[in-house]
Amino acid sequence: MSATHDAQQIPPTAEATRVDGHCDPRFTAVREAFEENFRERGEMGAAVAVTVAGRTVVDLWGGWADPARTRPWERDTLVNVWSTTKGPVALCAHLLADRGLLDLDAPVARYWPEFAAAGKEKVLVRHLLSHRSGVCGLREPHSLEDLYDWGLTTARLAATEPWWEPGTRSGYHAVTYGFLVGEVVRRVSGLKPGAFLEREVTGPLGIDFSVGLPARDHGRAAELVHAPAGAIGEQGASLREVTPLLIAAMANPPLGAAQANTPEWRAAEVPAANGHGTARAVAQLYGVFAGRGLFGGRRLLTPEAVERAREGQGRCVDLVLGAGLGSESEIGLGLWLSGPQGAYGPNPRAFGHDGFGGSFGLADPEAGVSVGYVMNRMGSRIADDPRKRALVEAVYRAL
Template sequence: MLADSVDSGRDLGAGVALYVDGRCVVDLWGGVADERTGRPWSSETACVVFSATKPVTATALLLAADRGRLALDDRVAEHWPEFAAHGKESTTVEDVLTHRAGLPAFDRPITPEEAADADAMATQLAGQSPEWEPGREHGYHALTFGWLVGELVRRCTGIPVQRFVAEEVGADLHLGVPADRIPALARISAGRPLKAADRQADEQTLARVVAAAQDPASPTNRSTANPPGSFNKPVVLEAGWPAAGLVCTARALADFYRRLVDGTLLARGSVREVVRERVRGPDRTLISETAFGLGFMRPSANMWLPEIARPHGFGHPGASGALGLGDLEAGLAFAYVPNLTRPALGDRRAFALVEAAYAALG
């Protein structure tokens, strides 16, 4: 199926991996890692996965909680006193992890150079006023999520989130890549617009989403386009933006979910609680429906999965079409990591691969 996707042009290059009951049963790759040079995708080609990053960063904070460094119902300001300004004093750790903190976007333009300074990003967010009362509504924190969670990790452990992820979550999960390793990464390319959307969304919702994406003042645009960043640029790749900058292979991302599913990263009982749905409904940022556990998405309009995967699937998609997925009941851990971006509405590449994975389980 991956070969067909590459041959048809739906993919440029990609990796896909699948674990079942702790055993790697699929580890495939193919296509082109760099469209400019024709460099082929290899078994070790890593690529940025955009927002599929979020569960990895969230797991760093969940590990800190599991070790007693904080509690999910703690007020953020108990660990980060400066955060209490401008009506944020009651914001909880759970509010941050469920996109209810009211800080979906920065209130001024942020440069990629500023975004590389975690202290500056923490100071900026601590000084902002929330766009809604924290805990009352949810709206996707596309980029701010990472700096909010990352600062809590640093405050509670004394370790920057990039280092904590490398040391405690997975050595093959890279938040920040040294300059000399960047030439070996897959290079992101933009795919041609699709003619029609395949997802189950009505025309009115589709029109609203498209209009929001094209309006610079919309919550959608403000949350996803500030700071602006080409994920091929060293200033972004080296910084390792903790909401969207994870670089890894499909094998490494699937193994992250494998360790969640089999209880070696967090106890299985803890994972069940982490992925339990806490919010669902129209998203103030993304317009259409989203659903969240603690840092993990649940199946919704913004993580569209085959029907068989919807009862127990958890994970997160990325803007490139990337997807990380776990299922405790099926014993399944899956990842798809491409380098050709497609419009989010209508991109069925990951959907088709997940459908094939479940079908193979019999």
Template sequence: MSTAVENREGHPVMQQLVQRTIDLLVASGEELGIQVAVYRHGRPVVDAVAGVADPATGRPVTPDTPFFAASTGKGVTATVVHVLAERGVLAYDTPIVDLWPEFGAHGKQKATLRHALTHSIGVPAVPARLTVPDLADRDAMCALIADAEPWWEPGTATGYHAVTWGYVLGEVVRRATGRPISQVLREEVAAPLGIADELYFGVPASQLGRIARLVDAPGSAEAIAAMPADLPLFKATPPALTPGADYGNNPLVLGSDIPSGGTMSARAVARMYAALLDEVDGVRLVPDARLREITALATADTDRMIGFPAPRALGYNLGRPGADPHRTLTVFGMPGMGGSTAWADPATGLAFALTRNRFFPGPATTADRLSTLIAETATA
């Protein structure tokens, strides 16, 4: 994969502006290690890094350093599904039970792949007793979810499926292709784009030494404590499975096929989003017609897990970080708890990604700031 940054369309300062911004963030102590990557119309215009990947050793961040980016990986999972749909392997309105009969238990037989993509299948929770080793047992997790009683009739409401979402889609992919989603990601998306060693579900043991080490930011515990104790999302996700530095540094999490989260470099996931919008070095993941279908507003209902309306497309959130989502509905992507994010905008041709290792569970101020900076600079 080429790492050259080509400034285009009258914006020769974008790389320098982003680099200066993240250098200042690291110098101030607000950030520890950070990557920012931007593509426009299929070509790289920003590939900037700053700080350290591992504060214990001083290992610096490089453009190919993968970061655990939590639910930013959900956008990668959705992309795998759409690539398979474009090839006729999957169809959005196929009942999940057609591929996975056990999933129909307790009235879930009408749930479709479209319902899964829009967090509408009604199985957002896992038992409070679960631990990280449980997550690593894919077959047991899928059996547990298949046998779960839905919180609502599939398709009648939406609510963020923080943990279960990836297992449902991952199992659908496995049953349709005979391959785990980590292998499908590598073979059908990452390898063609030249990013197979920077975009992962399940990091090989030989590559774990390259991963950035997360550090909980000051105030992380207070930020979680300040959230409403009765928030349904908390009841659905046990504390042991809530992302944080210990969780994201755990080799079992990093090495397992858990497609509710992912490990990636910013330039890799930005390149993936760019290839949804345009051809990137000869590779286009989906054509324009599919892109319009998968990025159209699918639901803007109040999310039952977080308590406010959440505009969503098929597997992606809608709206640019740092902006009113209802005013930026052309933007699609996924943030990750901790402050990483990735998105793309067909209206401007931009694909953006930011990864960081100072993990903070509250507002993603750096991602919001850089997203706004890129959007405004690109349209200046």
């Protein structure tokens, strides 16, 4: 999206915290929170974008794309956004459902017959989207090389047994989500989710986002820097409470900045975790939901489909994350609901997704607002990074 005629041009600040872009005067608080993230919250390189009624009102970027601070973060710098990718993958499923090609209440095995193995014959498509399938991870060791093999990974997921009774509770499918939903998308459309998203959404709308990263774009990619060692669970009861479910979901195989910076990771398709884009692109993709299916002059979803996407599937303490989110939470059909804790602002019906280390996308159809935030210095919280909270609060103060 281009800058609007009334956008306020932001001159560069001090070299260590350089911020460029544009910001509507009404949203000055967002610019101030973004700059404060560099001064007070350890930001290295980042970008934030806000759309209102499909119009970009904030598009800021700043800092550095590498830890050596040799490459300034530019307007078109891309970065791996980890689980913020799950929102666009969910969008693929909802596009198919909206066209009558995918029944979210049908057994997964209707589209993927092999998936009926090991007691999964009653798992529904909606259980995949809402992290309730019980297939939060594999029981057998699964290497990075295995993860990069789509056929092998999906075959193992089809053959495995669920960790709990499907449909009864949510348990975060950190990595398997993208292969589970993605294989259904592939069986229905003939395309993996990355190609389907490009054909149906990012290509027509000119959105700078991809699942995986084409080799031609590697030069634009920011380098991720991991959170401090041992700090992964500083928020409430934490991920230090290691359980078999946690290991299966989030450490089989182990993933982090070192893996995500490699050409192999960027070349693969890991649709729960290796989307690459700008903050502008994230805001645009979540803007499809915020616009009740209308974005960039195109209707991609019906309003009914957007309502279906944010149907809560039941509040609970997540079986994988435990109390690490601070309380009970609720997932819709592909995205987390803001809920009473205000994870995505004061509207409990707003929804979105956080990514490992701090990125997020937010959609609020009532306000017509979407937000995208991306960064390369990964934080240590499970969700609701302080940088996110500062930006979300600033957006809502400006509305």
